[in-house]
Amino acid sequence: MFKKNDSFFDQVHKTTKVRPDELLKLANSVSQANLKDEATVRQLIGKVAALANRPVSKQQEDQIVEAILNNNMPTDMASLAKMFNNKK
Numbered sequence: 001m002f003k004k005n006d007s008f009f010d011q012v013h014k015t016t017k018v019r020p021d022e023l024l025k026l027a028n029s030v031s032q033a034n035l036k037d038e039a040t041v042r043q044l045i046g047k048v049a050a051l052a053n054r055p056v057s058k059q060q061e062d063q064i065v066e067a068i069l070n071n072n073m074p075t076d077m078a079s080l081a082k083m084f085n086n087k088k
Contacts, residue, residue, distance in 0.1 A: 009023065016052060017053070018051055018052065022051055023051075026047060026048065026051060029044070029047070030044060035068055035069075036069065038065060038069060041064075041065050041068050041069065042061065042065055045061055045064055045065065
């Protein structure tokens with residue numbers, strides 16, 4: 001693997017404590033997933049939450065699922081943060 005990629009994975013590991021092999025495994029499962037299937041999307045959200053060791057509330061999960069199914073994911077960090085902090 002390229003040194004540039006290694007330093008990227010090192011930075012991700014330092015920040016999140018997620019091992020590079022776990023990140024690659026997750027990326028592979030996402031790339032092969034049917035993101036138009038609600039059950040699959042919910043399963044992926046659960047995997048990401050577990051991998052990151054972060055809880056995802058039912059409300060947050062519902063928002064993420066709706067955004068993915070409707071192909072309406074935020075494209076910048078501010079919008080993404082707002083989505084996670086939004087209380088209905």
